[in-house]
Amino acid sequence: MTQPLLFDRIDEPGLNTLPVYERRGGYGALRKALAMPPEAIIEEIKQSAIRGRGGAGFQMGMKASFLPKGEMAKYLVCNADESEPGTFKDRELMQKSPHTLIEGMIITTYATGIHHAFIYIRGEYQLQADILDAAVAEAEAAGYLGENILGSGHSLRLVVHRGAGAYICGEETGLLDSLEGKRGNPRLKPPFPAIEGLYHGPTLVNNVETLGTVPTIINMGGAEYAKIGAPGSTGTKLISVSGDVQRPGNYEIELGTSSREIIYGLCGGPKPGRTVKMWFPGGSSSPVLLEQDLDLAYDFDTLAKAGSMLGSGAIIVVDDSHSAFEVMQKVVKFYAHESCGKCVPCREGTNWTHKFLARIASGEATPMDLDILASVQTQIIGNCLCVLGDAMAMPVGSIVAKFRDELEAEIEAARERANAMPAVETEHLVAIGAH
Amino acid sequence: MPRPEQKIIKLTIDGREVEAVEGSMLVDAAKAADVEIPYFCYEPKLGQPVGACRMCLVEIEGIPKLQTSCSTPVRDGMVVNTQAARVKDAQNSIVEFLLVNHPLDCPVCDKGGECPLQDITFGWGKGRSRVIEPKRHFVKPLALSPLIAIDRERCILCYRCVRFSQEIAEDWQLIFTERGSHTFVGTHDGHPYVAPFSGNIIELCPVGALTSQPYRFRARPWDIEGAGGICTLCPSQCNVEFTVRDDKVLRVLSRENPAVDDGWLCDKGRFAYQSIHVDERITTPLLRDESGELRPVPWDDALRAAGAIAEHRGRAAALVGGQATNEEAFLLGRIVREGLESRDIDSRLSPAVRPGDATVELDLARALAAPALQATVADLEFAHTVLVVGTEPLDDSPILDLRIRKGVRRHGVQLLIATERPSALDPNAAFSVRYAPRRGAAFLADLDGALAGGAASPEAAQLANLLRGGGEEVVILWGEALGAEALPALLSVADRLGLAGRAGAGLLEVPSGANGRGIREAGALPNAGPGYSEVTAGRSAAEIATAAAAGDVTALYLFQVDPVRELPGRGTWERALARAELVVAHAAVLTEGIAAHATVVFPAESHAEKEGTIVHPDGRVQRLRSAIKRPNHVRAGWQVLTDIARAVGVDLHVLTAGMAFRRLVEAVPFYEGLTLEAIGGRGVRWPETDAASALPAARTSPPTPPAPAAPLAAPSNGRLHAGVYRSIWASPEVDVSPSLQFTVAEQLVELSPQDAAALGIEHGAPVQVAQNGTRLSGRAAIRTGVPAGTLFLAAGIARDSANALTDDVVEVAKG
Amino acid sequence: MSAIDRRPPVRRYEHGSRVPGWDDAVDLTKPPATVPDPATTPVPEELRRAIEAEMAKYPDARSASIPALHLAQRHHGWCSPEAIQQVACVMRLTPAYLTSVASFYDMFALQPKPRHDVYVCTNISCSLLGADEFYDAMCHAAEGHGDIGVRGFECLGACDIGPMASVNGEYVGPLDLDDARLIVEDIEAGRPVLEHKQLRRRAVADAHGRVEGFDGIAPVGQEDAVAGSPVSGPVNPEETP
Structure with a gap:
């Protein structure tokens, strides 16, 4: 630029x-x-x-x-x-x-x-x-x-x-x-x-x-x-890059710049020895993209075509030291906490998903439950009053789809941990919001 | 704002072309075309749709996402699919989501069997749920108010109850607190949701989250029947449906009639049905024995004792209470005039009109009843300007309070208020003006002068300006409590504003009695016979009191009215009743005057038992029908009256309630052509019928309003001008309804902050009000808006009632 | 420790509900909470004037409800029933309306709260960098300091300094576990909090934004760029290391 x-x-x-x-x-x-x-x-x-x-x-x-x-x-x-x-x-x-x-x-x-x-x-x-x-x-x-x-x-x-x-x-x-x-x-x-x-x-x-x-x-x-910029995405854009990069912060880029250039060029990429596991191209409500997507041009239409979105221009990078489940939990906790409660699919959908993840974490779920989890997300998408419900369902849906194997392994591991431990208190895992 | 015009358009729903009113919501258009779309939050009575429950999603051609049919206005050529697979999926999803937390306790839920959530789950749900996560559990039910229980497990946050509180009643007491799935319905800091219309939220709730404390677990939907009726506890005459089980009224629901009540009820109408089945109810005739006790007697004995009124020919008088039907008033009028050869009958029983006040001349009564001058209830909602004068709708006709709010909120009605006491509607008004207690006539004369362009007080001048510039359609809602003296000026104001004959404009009276208008039309007035026919004038209520106290009237017939309880001049009435040789009363409960003085008491029917007609203040003739069998030995009012008539030598030719109605129609020319069938469940406005022209016109033009009186001098030395008010709860029915005990009106002395400070009286402290040796105890209610130098006292209540006062000025002191 | 077990501690209530209020019945002896009458509701003069000034800013005075609640919370320490009653009286609203509004927003406290607020961001970007551990450390450090309230908070909009916290409104980060203790010390001493980590003094990450002589703090990973060789003028991103 x-x-x-x-x-x-x-x-x-x-x-x-x-x-x-x-x-x-x-x-x-x-x-x-x-x-x-x-x-x-x-x-x-x-x-x-x-x-x-x-x-x-x-x-x-x-x-x-x-x-x-x-x-x-x-x-x-x-x-x-x-x-x-x-x-x-x-x-x-x-x-x-x-x-x-x-x-x-x-x-x-x-x-x-x-x-x-x-x-x-x-x-x-x-x-x-x-x-x-x-x-x-x-x-x-x-x-x-x-x-x-x-x-x-x-x-x-x-x-x-x-x-x-x-x-x-x-x-x-x-x-x-x-x-x-x-x-x-x-x-x-x-x-x-x-x-x-x-x-x-x-x-x-x-x-x-x-x-x-x-x-x-x-x-x-x-x-x-x-x-300036790319066709359909004119001008420069302020972007916020955070998470597992060496130089997080705000940058002004010309729309259409390669995503790899932003994450690795401007921000230095993940710490040495780490690789990009997934990245949110436009805030936590955008469906996640993978390492292989890093060469996408950073503009509205390219990201939409790739199944995600540019959103607010906030790139969150997650490196391979973190589990997909952990990321999903953070996303879900946030949207369940922030749902305004006005419409049913968002209020109950975010709340149910949150309870769902708590059940997985406590070792009470089976890998088949991931199908229900994915289906709940599709039940939310498009049925809500505003986009908040979709904002949870889309990234969660994308994580379930893209990290299915890892999540299944995580569920099995959690079950084993639960079996190894004396009876855990499993009552009401409605831990929405840690405050 | 004038009513919008309606245009019919065509659209396609599920492959079928249907017609609908342009701009109506798709869900309604579909329903009219027999396509049911499920919903929870939608309720057009509550105003704009919120689209919160998402149950009514449908597919509309040309729009990629599913749309909520509750918020989508129909357009010409719209193509809608309510049966598409993705619509079904959405419906299944919403039901599943709703049941994530909703308990499946239907077998023990009061709503079971009449529950929209239950029905929709069966009709539109998948039939099974994948939720195995624990549901929320809470203590239940909890009290939300003495009348309403709340079960927060069951609540689906559909917004209906809070929207009612916020957008209909506008009391803003019931709220959502917290956010997201933590949201719950509650109040501020544990205060109960006590408001005059709170009960409506029970009916609005689409699940069993809000239940009626008195009705809980009294019946299942398959045990009960609904019976249409009218509530006659106030002039609003709301249409109701009595829930009946084994000939007992267990509940009162609204029977929506947009021309009358808009589908709402006040808590008095909703809960005071309990007075029908309480021990206090009189269910057999009572006769006073030698020891002075009222004792139950067989009907024959009671009728014989009451028939002795024939011996008081020429010295008997009658009062007709507001709950009488037209037929009862009409029959009693004939008994008095034909059988007892008396002219003394009255039904103008205002708590604000005292002995010595003027009576309404026949010409004035005719002029005010003129069809061209009658506004309707719906006009309150669509007028350009509504002027409320001399009445507090919340107390005097509560449902009109909601209608006026609706007009202001939805249609931008300019609301003007001229009253002595601060009004609940003041915050909604473009302009409010206070006049001194009992000076309504002077104020209207002042306003009339201002409209004529003459000299006037600044307040009257401003009000006149707002009226003149406030559009053509002006409705004046006025209270009988203004008194006769004010009426010439009222008519003159209406004339100056050109209200006669203008559609959507006119006068609407709030009479003191529920059927005040019908009773007058039936001839229970000292100076008018049936249909405002001319008669030799007799004594008004206040004059009857004086005459009876003086021994000139020796027998009194009190039809569902206790003058000691309800009328001013309590002392005079007590003397009158004590001196009368015979007091015949029809009563449902023994109020103090009846208990102390009646010779014979006939058990009166409740509004769920009566057969007959009544007339709404806007001229709508409505029909009362028996919802339940009369309990025990209660007989129909018309039947008792025909028996009395026979005893005084008059044959009324009435063998059934229907015959009583026919005799009435024959006697009142402007009712001609009315039939019970035509009145049906919705009523007929006689001013709109062809017969309306048969109302006799006033012979002379109304008298010129008197010149405005000089303003009241400010009293001093702890003396204040006293106005009276009659609370919505001041009624014998409320007194005996167990669930309404918390509302029973006490003497709340409303003081201005200035006077309270000057007298050293604190909010809530006991006070004494004295006048001419009469002393009342009460509690101080300091209220901003009460003009300094003035206080307001409760009338029509059982103890310490302002009815005892005889003068305008009282002394106040800490008590 | 597995990621799965790193759930933040959850406040639990005896009755199994997370939400205070759900289990509460009304007190039937109280009168209904209608719009408070000015004649019977004393309001501190300075609070009244401040609320009225806010009301005057808007075409519809009701817009001032959030600013007014901020003022009342500052005045009373929290949005107590009394505070809400006073705002309701000045604004001519019902207390319930304001309770409803206040409970919607995270920054209003409807229960008594400590004087000092430490919001620790526990959202995704910060947590990737150890915010949950810092939150635990912060809670631990604040133990025994009754006037310091530590709350896990959703994204505060400063992921560039994650893990971060907002201490009485002052954004500080990136934080390491030792900073928890320092924050407590600074608060108790009445000093500016972690002055060397305040967001207000921080340079922008984008090299184009930098100027000579900026005396603030360099972004993470770019300390050399600012402190060492000041960047002057626009730099092509390609040239950035």
Whole structure:
């Protein structure tokens, strides 16, 4: 990659403050945008073909154009509830260059005629929320936010809203309910938020990185931006790499880079002597891929074709020192803990799967039970209100399919251990959540 | 907001072309076409679908994923498959998932046999489960309230009960807590779910998780029968289904009628059925013997003793309580007017109207009953603006409280409230205004002046502005408690807003008695005969009291009313009853006035036993039918009245309940053409019939409203203006229902925070209220919203009732 | 030890349920919990003002329920029934509504909790690097320190410093087992926690992001790159070792 767009010298001291950001040309894109007709901005975003960076990968320009035109109570909500295990890219951007996000949001609201915007940031990100609060105050004082921004006639009120710890609030409709002060239960779709979202008004919900890229798109032009990356996956992408790699962290890559290049080239691969056993290409809800898949290009369509997904761009690498069962347990425990409980297949499916694994662990299962386990996952997929149930069922299904032999051996070993031990307390293995 | 228009479209379900209303939910359209799609969480009464149970997934052509048919509106040309293999798989899966934790304790579950989960598991499940993991086990059942038991093992988290609490009753007391599979239904910090409509969640629960404490284990579905009826415990006249086993009412369920109750019941209607089968119920005639004791006697003795009223010709008077049917009121009216040659009969029995207050002139009564001016219950939901004046729907007609909330919530109705006491609906209102107790007439005159563009108080002016700018369809819900004096101004306001003849607009009265409207139409008024026909005016209730106390009236016929318990001027009534030589009463329980003073007591029928008709406040004639046999020696009210009529020399030509109805229809011109068959289970609104024009028009235009009176001077020295309220629970039926004992109304003295502070009275502390030597004890309830200088006292209750008061001002002190 | 036996300890309740509350009946002597009347519900003035300021930020004041619960939890130490009652009074909501909301989110405590929060991430990336062992060590280190509450937590969004923990909101990592003791010491001494491992001072992993003179902490495995030879300007990933 030749030119980083978001991470370029992001460690520069003071970049989180307005003077440094402005010195580096910050808010130039806003000035440029305010001189353009709003439709032209949408057009640029459409031309950039940028796909949502939060997980679903829906084209942002398309999403924005679904919003009804005209004056009405419309809202922009920035999804900063970064909670998908393995994902921590938005955190870096918000902490080090909050004005990039704010500028992107102002441009987006100008383009869509929105006057109320929110950043829904997960409650655990206290440092980043404080930094955003300070940045919003700076931007207000400098006239980038508030009434009649830079004399353009556009007004915007931006509120940083802190969550309180619930993965499901990263789902856009769960987020909207939470932002309305309710339990963060996802809503039925349709209506989609673009038609009826926050406070029943049309609402555009975008990820931090997506909105943070908007100033870049305005600066370089949508068509130019679209030249970066791979077909169908334009631009650069912030990725978070974690787990068994030697240099975990956030990287900005050009979409289409080889996965091996990321895992081994950028991150140094697993510790010497270890090999990649499996990897999650897009957060813990993506079906796992194997060593043999490392040469796949890292972009939306290639990963989808390979039966997985790019998701939030979070790569979790598991080396051969870990058992597949252990990984599966962690995944299941997480989703069972985070299921909101609204719909039956997710609530009961995650809970049943969790009990199931506990039964395996206590040596009470037989290898044939893996068929039931796999079947339970297919019963979840496609039947839930939102994607959380699928988010467990897909990786679990893929682990069962790809590590069947190992899991069978694990089950047999557990049975032997159980037989060797005096009667174990097997009562209620409903150990969801270790707190 | 006007009602939406309905357009019919065509779609294909399982290969069959069917018609449906555009925008209706697929699951309903399918049901109408005889295709059953199973579901748990869907309940259109609860508002928007939540799509939580996922039981109703179907395949729709052109959409890759299965869709929930409860949340998918039908579109023209839609092709739906409910029988596809993957639909079956999804249904099997959901049933299996639901049974991961649901216990299979159906044999000992109260819901067994009438349980949707049971039915759907049989109909749509695989028949076997692969779950061998242990299920959750908890203590069960637990109390959720004195009325409701909760079994959390059985709960499938379908959202119905919490949605009811949050979106229908809007009491927000019942909640989901925790998350995921730990989610459970509960309340805040162990507080019970006590709210006026809580019982509806029992009926909504699709499993045996919420059960009725009084009904638990009383019967199995195959032991019982359902019998349609009407609840006559308040003017809402909700349609109900009595669950009957061995001629006993064991339960009351809602019989949904969107024109009346929307499918909800209040807890009084749902649980006070217990008063039908309690020991306190009078089931034989009683006669006072020489020692002054009321003793059971054979019917002949009782009828003979009551027949002695013939000796009081010209000096007898009658009161008709709100639970009387039209027929009973009509027959009693004839007894009084023809047999007893008296003109003194009244049914306007408001707890707020005191001796000395004006009576309603016949012309006013006719004008207010005019068909063109009548709003319906459904209009409350679709109007542009609803003005509530002089009534607290929650207490006076509870189900209307839910209807008004629904209108505001779903259809954006602008709600305006003008009352003396803070209203439960205030948080939903666009504007609320308080006037001084018993000054409703003055306030309406003020409002009328404001609408006319004249000088007015700022509150009246603002209300007038909101009314004028609030759309064409305005419904004014007003209470009989406003008093006669307020009615000219009310009519004038309606006139200025042009409500007459406008569809979806009009007036809707909340009478004090359940069948207040029908009883008046049947002629139980001092100044009107059947059908508001002209008669020589007699004494009103308050005048009867005074006359009887003075010895001018010597015999009283109290039809299902105890004036000592229910009417203001308690002292006068006590003197009146004590002085009367003969007091004949029809009563179901012995309330204090009847117990102390009645000469003869006939056992009254309950609403589950009566045959007859009643009229809803919006003019809907509804039919009461016997759900159970009358217990013991109870006889039908019409039958007793015909016997009394014979004793006073009148032949009513009534041998059956049906004949009584026919005599009534003959006497009331605007009922012409009504038949019991036509009334059926849903009722007929007579103002919509051709005969409606037979209602006599007012001879003169309504009198000009009086000029607004000067505002009340603020009383001082611990003296406060007193208003009265009658709680939903203030009823003899509640007093004797075992499960409702926790609600039995006591004297709660509602004080403003300012006055409470000034008087050093703390919330919940005992207080004494005194006036002219009368002293009441109560507990202080400090309530923000009570205007300073004012307090409110409970009326219609058994002890320390505000009925004893005779003046507007009381003294309050710590007690 | 096999991976299978490394299940985190689970709190068990006598009645076999993991969830407090399921076995609770209501107290029939209590009145129904309706919207608290301001006349009978005292609210500390400073809390009231802070909640009202939050309410003013939103087109619909109810949106402030989570910020208000954060404020009340800070004020009362946990979301006690009294705290919830006070929020309900200011926001004109029922206490049940707020209980329902609070119990949905992991950061609200509906039971009394210690003053200091140590959230140890036990999710997948951190656990691959030994988070479960660290969690055990942390629990052990905090034993006898009643004001320190240790909780296993789901992914906190800092897998780059795994195994990691959030100590009173301050992210620290990568942690080794000795750090558990140091965290306790720092908390008890009122010092900033593990200053040399705080996320706030950490450089980005991507070489493009680095600048000369960054005085923070280098990412794992790149200590040399920052401390030794500062990277200047964009670097082609191909050139990264």
